[in-house]
Amino acid sequence: MPRYYFHVCDGTQEIDEQGHELADDLAARREAVHYCCGLLGDDPDLLLADENLRINVTAEDGHLRFAIVLNAISVDWQPGTRAENQRLTDTQR
Amino acid sequence: MGDDPFKSKEDRLGIFIRKLLSHSRLSTDDQQAIASLPFSLRRLEPNEYILREGDLAKVCPVLLSGFAYRQKTSADGGRQIVALKIPGDALDFQSLYVDIADHNLQALTPVELAVFAQKDFEALVAPRPNIARAIIVDILIEGSISREWLLNIGRRNALGRLAHLLCELYYRVQQIALEEVGAFEFPLTQEQLADLLGLTPVHINRTIKILEKEGAVKRVSRRLTIGDVDTLRRIADFSDVYLHRTLDSLV
Numbered sequence: 001m002p003r004y005y006f007h008v009c010d011g012t013q014e015i016d017e018q019g020h021e022l023a024d025d026l027a028a029r030r031e032a033v034h035y036c037c038g039l040l041g042d043d044p045d046l047l048l049a050d051e052n053l054r055i056n057v058t059a060e061d062g063h064l065r066f067a068i069v070l071n072a073i074s075v076d077w078q079p080g081t082r083a084e085n086q087r088l089t090d091t092q093r
Numbered sequence: 094m095g096d097d098p099f100k101s102k103e104d105r106l107g108i109f110i111r112k113l114l115s116h117s118r119l120s121t122d123d124q125q126a127i128a129s130l131p132f133s134l135r136r137l138e139p140n141e142y143i144l145r146e147g148d149l150a151k152v153c154p155v156l157l158s159g160f161a162y163r164q165k166t167s168a169d170g171g172r173q174i175v176a177l178k179i180p181g182d183a184l185d186f187q188s189l190y191v192d193i194a195d196h197n198l199q200a201l202t203p204v205e206l207a208v209f210a211q212k213d214f215e216a217l218v219a220p221r222p223n224i225a226r227a228i229i230v231d232i233l234i235e236g237s238i239s240r241e242w243l244l245n246i247g248r249r250n251a252l253g254r255l256a257h258l259l260c261e262l263y264y265r266v267q268q269i270a271l272e273e274v275g276a277f278e279f280p281l282t283q284e285q286l287a288d289l290l291g292l293t294p295v296h297i298n299r300t301i302k303i304l305e306k307e308g309a310v311k312r313v314s315r316r317l318t319i320g321d322v323d324t325l326r327r328i329a330d331f332s333d334v335y336l337h338r339t340l341d342s343l344v
Contacts, residue, residue, distance in 0.1 A: 006295045008299070014299070016295070016298070016299075018298055020294055020295055020298070031293055031294075031295055032295075034293045035293050035295045035296055038251065038292055038293055038296045039296065039299075042250040042251050042252075043250065
């Protein structure tokens, strides 16, 4: 059976070095969805902290076969004042 | 543990009697009566069935060495491991009181069983209320462990869930062992842990990595052992009250 690797990216990267043997791509996709549900059921902040959670599934050759990308959108966002925007642009420089 | 060929048959039951004494008082006479019951030795390989759902049990097997598990399977093939049995545990006291097996019982590792005839056990118990009580207490403690597992799977997160199970297994094995079992190797694969804890194998792997980083467990290739039991206990928020490890004495 082919081996698939499930990497969790939520601002930091958790690289799966062990991998898991699964029947085929479809089984790996299902596993990724179950895994994602398990992670979020355990700890919703995994998504909320960075408003983003991604699970990258790679095959043995290291190539991406599948990814789950989740985004949480906060309604608090609004355009800043001209001065705030300038400050943000400056800190990003 | 039960592998010494020079051990007499009675000596082999020592671990079973120790298990009963860990929760119940039995006189020397009661203990001798158990030790002199006739039984046959049976060895099984991992995953071999000891009892199948729907069976009418005629024997009462006791685990002398190795580990076994109870499992139930849903219609779509999902397997849930519902109990783990360790050396010294009786595997089917329930069938002394109810007829039909309601779950499957399988060897987890290579096991050695002492197989008693149910009718011999019934004859033993009838005039000996302390042994009858010890059997009921044993069944009640398994019920208590089941309740803790329900809490574990229903309400603890993956980290607490795995830590709690490993903690329980460590304390149960330590209780029955005659020596320190610090290097005790957990007998479950990641797939089996997943089927026991209701998580995916991938999630189990991630959770083991976190426990490893905390120093709570150690992993050598695919084998999992205890790192620091106090750390494991803290992560699991473990209290052993539900194991009812109350006695270690004779009357």
